Amino acid sequence: MFKPNTYKGTRVFISGHTGFKGAWLAFWLNILGARVKGYALEPYTNPSLYNILDLENTIESEIGNILNSDKLNKSIRDFQPDIIFHLAAQPLVRQSYIDPVNTYETNVIGTLNVLEAARKCKSIKAFVNITTDKCYENIEKDYAYKETDKMGGYDMYSSSKACSEILSASYRNSFLKENGFLLATVRAGNVIGGGDWSNDRLVPDCIKAITTDKEIIIRSPKSVRPWQHVLEPLSGYLALGEQLLNGNKEFAQGYNFGPENTSVLTVEDIVKLVIKYYGQGNVVIKPDTNFHEACLLMLDITKAKTELNWHPKYNAEQAIEKTISWYKNYYSNTDMKIFTSKQIEEYM
Ligand SMILES: NC(=O)c1ccc[n+]([C@@H]2O[C@H](COP(=O)([O-])OP(=O)(O)OC[C@H]3O[C@@H](n4cnc5c(N)ncnc54)[C@H](O)[C@@H]3O)[C@@H](O)[C@H]2O)c1
Numbered sequence: 042m043f044k045p046n047t048y049k050g051t052r053v054f055i056s057g058h059t060g061f062k063g064a065w066l067a068f069w070l071n072i073l074g075a076r077v078k079g080y081a082l083e084p085y086t087n088p089s090l091y092n093i094l095d096l097e098n099t100i101e102s103e104i105g106n107i108l109n110s111d112k113l114n115k116s117i118r119d120f121q122p123d124i125i126f127h128l129a130a131q132p133l134v135r136q137s138y139i140d141p142v143n144t145y146e147t148n149v150i151g152t153l154n155v156l157e158a159a160r161k162c163k164s165i166k167a168f169v170n171i172t173t174d175k176c177y178e179n180i181e182k183d184y185a186y187k188e189t190d191k192m193g194g195y196d197m198y199s200s201s202k203a204c205s206e207i208l209s210a211s212y213r214n215s216f217l218k219e220n221g222f223l224l225a226t227v228r229a230g231n232v233i234g235g236g237d238w239s240n241d242r243l244v245p246d247c248i249k250a251i252t253t254d255k256e257i258i259i260r261s262p263k264s265v266r267p268w269q270h271v272l273e274p275l276s277g278y279l280a281l282g283e284q285l286l287n288g289n290k291e292f293a294q295g296y297n298f299g300p301e302n303t304s305v306l307t308v309e310d311i312v313k314l315v316i317k318y319y320g321q322g323n324v325v326i327k328p329d330t331n332f333h334e335a336c337l338l339m340l341d342i343t344k345a346k347t348e349l350n351w352h353p354k355y356n357a358e359q360a361i362e363k364t365i366s367w368y369k370n371y372y373s374n375t376d377m378k379i380f381t382s383k384q385i386e387e388y389m
Pocket of ligand 1: 108
């Protein structure tokens with residue numbers, strides 16, 4: 042875990058702060074006393090965590106496209122950050138089949154634009170590029186991927202993130218060796234937590250079905266994923282960011298952040314837990330063979346444990362319990378800024 046004071050007064054630039062993980066990260070860093078600026082498109086879900094947490098008025102927020110390099114350069118230059126967490130992306134596998142060009146433009150060219158903007162800004166000491174566990178070549182075997190495994194990706198989302206990884210390594214070699222900022226990449230598993238209303242994600246799909254009295258439709262009940270609460274990978278990103286901010290060059294590389302093996306559950310197991318904690322919901326299984334998605338995905342987290350002393354705190358059941366509790370409170374009109382702060386305090 043990172044030291045609570047590390048981010049106090051630190052200038053943190055987050056791309057993708059209007060999205061699910063970016064909003065949690067921006068809110069958490071604000072609690073830690075950081076000076077936070079976010080840059081992203083308008084939130085594309087309604088409701089959105091960004092609006093619920095009132096981030097527009099809590100941090101410095103700019104609505105902009107990472108493909109607009111002039112605007113992005115100015116945004117970063119004006120803010121003079123110490124560190125960048127780059128989360129802006131087209132993050133959905135199914136959407137990448139529908140719009141492969143936008144997926145590649147955003148995830149590859151967009152990442153290059155953020156790196157280039159960072160290279161022009163001398164204040165930056167550290168850069169954390171958020172990719173995914175799907176960046177590894179999936180061999181569909183009972184095997185947990187290590188950081189040294191081959192990059193790959195059957196679908197366009199996964200391969201675009203593998204490209205983002207390769208781009209980062211090449212960028213580090215080409216431009217950052219002598220006195221550039223320290224650049225690391227992070228690969229997390231399937232993240233769950235309150236405030237996600239994206240399409241084609243398991244827990245948000247369950248919540249939308251339950252709250253509108255519809256059946257929960259699942260496509261691949263036996264698919265296995267490393268499920269984890271959103272605060273888990275974010276705490277890993279912050280721990281890694283701390284090392285980079287301290288100038289520890291050996292941390293400028295790739296890290297996996299996933300759950301313990303016991304939290305690697307099937308889609309069906311997760312839905313059963315959602316129904317248990319919500320206290321309602323009916324499932325229907327409708328296999329969809331139109332889109333290929335990996336069936337088996339696990340991460341080896343030994344490196345983060347040994348080098349960063351980072352350890353998951355919640356198992357899958359606890360992660361679901363916290364997530365469902367968040368949504369139930371939201372739908373009961375609880376003050377979600379207070380509730381979200383409490384979940385963060387509890388985690389810390
Ligand atoms: N949620 C998960 O389970 C998960 C798992 C592994 C990795 N990730 C990665 O974490 C990051 C955040 O994911 P999320 O779940 O919060 O996604 P999200 O869809 O909720 O948020 C994506 C963010 O990126 C921004 N964005 C997209 N295109 C942009 C563009 N062209 N210019 C500027 N901003 C743009 C959106 O406005 C939004 O703020 C992504 O890089 C994703 O690939 C997510």
